[in-house]
Amino acid sequence: MKLVTAIIKPHRLTEVKDALVELGVNAMTVTEVKGFGRQGGHTETYRGAEYRIDFVPKIRIDIVAGEEMVDLIVNAVQQGAQTGVIGDGKVWVTPVDSMVRIRTGDSGVDAV
Amino acid sequence: MKLVTAIIKPHRLTEVKDALVELGVNAMTVTEVKGFGRQGGHTETYRGAEYRIDFVPKIRIDIVAGEEMVDLIVNAVQQGAQTGVIGDGKVWVTPVDSMVRIRTGDSGVDAV
Amino acid sequence: MKLVTAIIKPHRLTEVKDALVELGVNAMTVTEVKGFGRQGGHTETYRGAEYRIDFVPKIRIDIVAGEEMVDLIVNAVQQGAQTGVIGDGKVWVTPVDSMVRIRTGDSGVDAV
Amino acid sequence: MVGSAASRFQRPFVASASRLTDNPPTSVSGPSTRRRRGRLALAVLSVAAVSALWASPAAAQSDLPDGVASSVILDNLWVFIAGVLVFFMQAGFALVEAGLTRAKNVANIMMKNLMDMSAGVLAFALFGFGIAFTGGEQLGGWFGWGGFFMSGFDDAIPAEGGLSTATTFFFQAAFAATAATIVSGAMAERTKFKSYFVYSFVITALIYPIVLRWTWGGGWLAQLDTPFSDFAGSTIVHATGGWAAMMGALILGPRIGKYADDGTPRAIPGHSIPFVVLGAMILFIGWFGFNPGSELAADEFVMQIAVRTLLAGCAGAVVAMLAVWLLDGKPDVSMAANGLLAGLVAITAPVGAVTSPVSILIGMVAGVLVVFSVRFFDRLRIDDPVGAISVHGVCGTWGTLSIGLFARFDDAFLGREKAGLFYGGGFSQMSTQLTMVIVHFIFVVVTSGILFMAIKNTIGLRVTREEEVAGLDTEEHGSPGYGPDLVPATAGI
Amino acid sequence: MVGSAASRFQRPFVASASRLTDNPPTSVSGPSTRRRRGRLALAVLSVAAVSALWASPAAAQSDLPDGVASSVILDNLWVFIAGVLVFFMQAGFALVEAGLTRAKNVANIMMKNLMDMSAGVLAFALFGFGIAFTGGEQLGGWFGWGGFFMSGFDDAIPAEGGLSTATTFFFQAAFAATAATIVSGAMAERTKFKSYFVYSFVITALIYPIVLRWTWGGGWLAQLDTPFSDFAGSTIVHATGGWAAMMGALILGPRIGKYADDGTPRAIPGHSIPFVVLGAMILFIGWFGFNPGSELAADEFVMQIAVRTLLAGCAGAVVAMLAVWLLDGKPDVSMAANGLLAGLVAITAPVGAVTSPVSILIGMVAGVLVVFSVRFFDRLRIDDPVGAISVHGVCGTWGTLSIGLFARFDDAFLGREKAGLFYGGGFSQMSTQLTMVIVHFIFVVVTSGILFMAIKNTIGLRVTREEEVAGLDTEEHGSPGYGPDLVPATAGI
């Protein structure tokens, strides 16, 4: 099993979710995060003084899935999240040793 | 060392924390997240128009622990978080290469 | 590739970020989290009744980086985040299988 | 028998007459003979004259002679403006209650305040006003019957001056809404909206009007040898709300999580202290309609009453803050706001009868009382998230009794100077005040207790456990009080 | 030709004269001969007398004889205080609009309300006031010309009493700001700030003043055989705002994401229901200046008007809540707040002419209307985040027409008792009301339509897609409305 983690632009969440659901992935966990990267921040003026916003809002998606799904998921995320404008984000994959469904105690791929 | 990540219902946090503390695990990191899964969302009406809330509030718990603790932790989480009603969440385990305590520089299991 | 995850005190974020940028790491994802640990919480009084705040605000930083950078990053984080007072946090490293840049489709270390 | 009601807003014939002839009062020798233009000196009320007045609407509709018009209009206009200030208090109550409860119930509590005002005003217009004022006296002054459905609302100002029915209704409706709204705070975060709607209607249509009848409506308490004094309603308005709130909170039970298994109170912090303080400040402003407006006329006492109200409120805030500081080591903001309100509630009864320095004293005592009272009810496991029982019930009672101790001037209810114990007035006033306080307490506790139990056993009083956990906003009203863009995740950790 | 204007705030010479001699009116036989001291009985206006008045500023500046001063001062003071209450409504509008939109646009919507008040008052002072009131009549009463740039603002009260120019301007400026501010809600979350600034200036300087001229300014609609009645502005103020809002929302198009591709409306929840309810309560308070102040004098009708206003607003809130409850299964809080406002808007026109029970009826109908109207415009894909079109346009129209049905008393515009259909008054009043409603609708739709199209084709009306997604606060004003410490991340999930 693998954990696919994606950092995307907030307004692409619906598209990514739809792409994943189409793929048969119907569970994920979403976190509001802030990103620092190439996109850079922006400078704002408040009462005559400037200030930089270095961190821009992003959405993090975590999906645990069977190995065979990983490439499909990465693809689907990319499809849904891509705008071509700097700051689209990243997807990375990390290994998962095991997973348990709390409600039933099912473990392994059954728990996904 | 392993990282145990749990997604639970927000109102079970205290129970889970207590179960973990009882086990001797007295450090963890908690994040407010939103979950998408079998539980589904719900439809609300606002000024005569319907809208769906697809994502429901969840709590994510991250615990880095020695290998020998992993099963106990997973068990404790399950015990604390289980309500039997759909949406109870998941626990998964991922490998950790190393860990350092920032304050002291201790590393490995000492840092937990 | 590795994922370096750090839990730090919120007011050290700027220092950590600066230390990382100096190192040439110019991308990271930041999450507002709450920590439970040795630092303990604190007891507050509200309208005559006491209540405990068990969870204290922390910042979580996630950085995916090439293996060769890991030690440097851990060091930089430690440097920026250390105050010597209990609650400074942890840094841990987990393996990453792969990473893709959504905008371009670049993968591997190029995506970092 | 509309005409036989000896009600608060009818001017005694004799007083009116003297003013119409533009003669200064014949004997004026200091504050002891203060002539209160608006407030009813009930003891001297000529019932026959008043009957006549009410029986001839045609005459009442004639225009006022221009020579006096201005002062009569000013009386009415001032009481109306005061009523607007009192209605503004609804916003204050809503904010205080919203601020002291959790974000997941914020729309619900705002809705309750909106509705007890809206439905309450209609209930009072249709039924309550008749029972309190315009209906014929029943059972020797225990309630009125008749004058329902807005009778007289479009009549002119009575020929001999005084307040028009419209003016009186407007001012009294604002008070009625206040009495009802107090309850919502103590029962916050767990009451079914439907049930709330029902009981706030009953309180405004029936329970509060009966209390009104006894006193300002000229009923039995006003007809005692030593008549009861409650100038602007420490007991009549505030303690009615406060004791009903107590019964509500008691029958409803505490919020989930409010008490540990061993009964230790746990804090459930309110979600917005700025709302609490803003609300308290709005209430403070509204009180300058509540108390000075209760003079029911534009005269010089209005300003004195305002000053006493101001001093007592400020003293309550400062002392409550200091008391909490001493007790807990830090000055709790929400308790300081409660202290302001406690001082204001306490001075509401004695405001016409006591001196300015005594007002400060009354406010100070209220400031201490509220701090200990909040703890007391919390230990009793009566869960009152906003302190309504303490502020309105306890401090309202203190204010009412303080007249027995400190009355110096005649507030037109007392009928004499120096009625207070400390001014040599003996115990007679104190015993009347005590009578009222006790009878009123029993009456409100019993009637509101029956009401809440009846609701509990029919449509139910409390939401389900799941609804309470999820929050009343989505469960009862279909959408959250704060958008997902303001409150990204829910229930705090 | 300043003097020839027969405008609302000038007292008819005959009435003044009678009052100055302190004689009671000669024939007083019930409500049918109610003498309204402040409101202009336009039909009997002696234009010559008024001309004379305006032509002799020196005389006007002499002090008032002390004997009458008090009542004249009271008239002016009351209308001024009422104006303050109306200005307070700006805060209410700002909060309702802010609460019903998203957090990312909150500073923008507050700014718009601040600016349509500030720029609007200046526009009205420089141009609008002359066009509406003090300028010479043009085109047979369609607009005025002259009296610009604050002429007369520092003059004294006219020698024979009535309102000073300062008083009238103050009160009317508050109304003008209201008309402009209504538009901002319907066009929220997507309008360029610059463009908003321009059109709110034009509406306050030109469009609204012309409507004013026709009616309260003594223009053509006031000169009909059966004169138009709109006591405090259901049509003149509210529907002007409401229909302009409709044109704005239509030309602007819906917010991104408001409608699915198949046209199904989607909810975009407002970010703060407590702001909505607080705002509605402030508006409610302000309405006690809006309607009773429109009596333009301190007399007994003020209080009756206040009571009717109160009853209609409360009925609107309760009924709208019940209607939503029946339709959707849960009582939506924001619609209950809209219901309160709907009742208040509806009663604004007929408030001087109808009885108290009828006021409740008018409010109830408005409460139902607003619920269905909000759905109707939503289905039409006219995206009005706050319901401004329904509350102010639709319910304003209902209120104006209700006079034709229910007028019982003479509100000084009608000139007769029992003008309503149900009181045997026949169809004449109804047809005048209908005329007004239709002509006004066409006028506002056309002029505001031209205005918005002109802006659209020059400086542009709408922000870019990127700006709309990111939020107007940062894009238009340079910093977010809520600090990063209050709203840690952005756009809700």
Next chain:
Amino acid sequence: MVGSAASRFQRPFVASASRLTDNPPTSVSGPSTRRRRGRLALAVLSVAAVSALWASPAAAQSDLPDGVASSVILDNLWVFIAGVLVFFMQAGFALVEAGLTRAKNVANIMMKNLMDMSAGVLAFALFGFGIAFTGGEQLGGWFGWGGFFMSGFDDAIPAEGGLSTATTFFFQAAFAATAATIVSGAMAERTKFKSYFVYSFVITALIYPIVLRWTWGGGWLAQLDTPFSDFAGSTIVHATGGWAAMMGALILGPRIGKYADDGTPRAIPGHSIPFVVLGAMILFIGWFGFNPGSELAADEFVMQIAVRTLLAGCAGAVVAMLAVWLLDGKPDVSMAANGLLAGLVAITAPVGAVTSPVSILIGMVAGVLVVFSVRFFDRLRIDDPVGAISVHGVCGTWGTLSIGLFARFDDAFLGREKAGLFYGGGFSQMSTQLTMVIVHFIFVVVTSGILFMAIKNTIGLRVTREEEVAGLDTEEHGSPGYGPDLVPATAGI
């Protein structure tokens, strides 16, 4: 020697007499002889007559003859209502300050506003009022001594009319609370609550009352040949607060993180712009008590003053917005709100003396001034999170000086028409105004400087670094201002 005080609220005997006999003033030839009923024409004050008045409380308590009662009551009632509006400004200040600072300090700033009102009113009642008005003149009019502890608060209206002590105290207490509250904004987010409590007591009990004495209290500045004019307190109230705020901010030092190591100012965005705008709108409303109420009587000037206040405030908002737009490329919302307040502060002094068009000009200049002044103090590293120094100190000074330029009418302080430079009045008025501004500046800077330094060196003025970082709400008051359900995590990234 209570009686010898020539204070602001005592009506000159002669004027009263003429009004009581109901004779119109003998020579009325235009605005130059305007008789101001309430405001003291200090130059003609018969000290003996006033002494007599104060020396015979028994007479003062007699009822007023009914013939005049109405207008005297109206005077008192209006000033009282104006006072209520001024007290409402406390809520406005609290919101503006809360909105412009961070969420972690929101309860603290609300508490400070609550407390400087509560403690301030008590301090003013116990000490300040005597020093300012009722105490006997000391040192040739530099301060008063006596009349402490609420003496006279329960007295009736003086027999010959005017304001009662209760009325005067109420209105003046509202002003005193304003002066104190201004300081809290500039010192926000880093001041110890205890120290704040102490210094706001001293300012209200001592420093502000002494300034009052000089001027409205009939002291040395009122006794100059060309008397000082500051109608409603641009300098007396606002600049007192503003300059004390400057000293406080200076002695306290900037907030952590406000300036980069090289001194470059950094923005620390406020947490709630809706609070800022709502607060500014409430202040705007309150100003219609502040300025028109300062007429101290119900007369026709009240409405003119209101209009000028309105115009200047609106001009300030529009111009400040435009100025920021030009400077920074985007119209900053909080600076537009500051602009509104700047215009209002500036017009506060000249409001009785200038024409309406000039009011707009004064407001416009203030709108520009405030924008540059905020930058100026920021560059000076005087960290004023809310712009209090610029709004109240700088624009208050501008308003005071503008009288020297533009005075056209006699505001009852000036004692003559056309005192302004541009109306041919020469430099004498300007030099008096300048004298006042300079002496006042020195006095406030020195006394408040001593006060703050004394506190700094005893109980300490500033919280610890840890407390400042963690936020004053939890550290100083024991619980956060926003519940964990509203603000899930803390300090923004």
